Amino acid sequence: MFVTAQQLEQQMPDATRLLSDEPEMETSLHYMQLLLLVTSLEWLWRDSNDFFIGANLTIYFSRQQLRNRDFRGPDFFLVKDTEKRSRSSWVVWEEDGRYPDLIIELLSESTADIDRNLKKNLYENRFHTPEYFWFSPENFEFAGFELVGNKYQEITPNARGWRWSDVLRLYLGVEAGKLRYFTPDGDLVPTPEEAAIAAQQQASVAQQQASEAQLQLEQERLRSQQLAERLRSLGVNPDSLG
CATH class of the missing domain: 3.90.1570.20 (tt1808, chain A)
Incomplete structure (x- = not known):
């Protein structure tokens, strides 16, 4: 059949x-x-x-x-x-x-x-x-x-x-x-594990870059403060300087 x-x-x-x-x-x-x-x-x-x-x-x-x-x-x-x-x-x-x-x-x-x-x-x-x-x-x-x-x-x-x-x-x-x-x-x-590691590494790099940028700003603030104090010791008001 x-x-x-x-x-x-x-x-x-x-x-x-x-x-x-x-x-x-x-x-x-x-x-x-x-x-x-x-x-x-x-x-x-x-x-x-x-x-x-x-x-x-x-x-x-x-x-x-x-x-x-x-x-x-x-x-x-x-x-x-x-x-x-x-x-x-x-x-x-x-x-x-x-x-x-x-x-x-x-x-x-x-x-x-x-x-x-x-x-x-x-x-x-x-x-x-x-x-x-x-x-x-x-x-x-x-x-x-x-x-x-x-x-x-x-x-x-x-x-x-x-x-x-x-x-x-x-x-x-x-x-x-x-x-x-x-x-x-x-x-x-990548595998999920490789992707997670890469993301963690990227986050670490971003955090390091942010920390370095913050440190640079702090250093610039200190330099500005030291310059202002030096000017005052010379009798110059730094706020009057344009």
């Missing part, structure tokens, strides 16, 4: 029962890199409520996948123009058929070949994800692809080795052994 896509989706389990089924990150390097990608983008878009970031979260997209459980979700993915709320997994048929707009995989010795080939083909041909990047926290291998027509083409890096993301409107690039976001002007997108 022929089964339509709508009927197929109706036979799927409820999204509330489809929990993420992902293993732990392989190393602390991978975990810290994933945390960096999530927190810095969340901080940059802190005033927006129309996006979802998935971190080591399962994407459910077909009945066969549910039966086989043979697909591991992306390490990092972004869906724009959607409700920003907590999800236990990303269930395509419960999200108006939406697939990620951007995916980043963190390469490891055990997953690199799958990420470069099987997953790349899946994201290109099934997901039609506009942008796909991969990065190795261990040897810093970094590549990026954009969907042109129905095929991925490599994103050409700039002189710094950064690759532009139209989805993010940001550069992705390796800095101090970490994959980071950079603004179109080349500024690093």
Whole structure:
């Protein structure tokens, strides 16, 4: 019997029962890199409520996948123009058929070949994800692809080795052994902790500048007072001087 896509989706389990089924990150390097990608983008878009970031979260997209459980979700993915709320997994048929707009995989010795080939083909041909990047926290291998027509083409890096993301409107690039976001002007997108430290440093500099200005005013007042006293000792009324 022929089964339509709508009927197929109706036979799927409820999204509330489809929990993420992902293993732990392989190393602390991978975990810290994933945390960096999530927190810095969340901080940059802190005033927006129309996006979802998935971190080591399962994407459910077909009945066969549910039966086989043979697909591991992306390490990092972004869906724009959607409700920003907590999800236990990303269930395509419960999200108006939406697939990620951007995916980043963190390469490891055990997953690199799958990420470069099987997953790349899946994201290109099934997901039609506009942008796909991969990065190795261990040897810093970094590549990026954009969907042109129905095929991925490599994103050409700039002189710094950064690759532009139209989805993010940001550069992705390796800095101090970490994959980071950079603004179109080349500024690093900070984590909340980095932003707090920078704000504290700016406040300290402003306070120091204010203290120096106050000290300079005080020194000028003392010099004026000393000059007035000197004039009086010479019999000159400083108040009479224009």
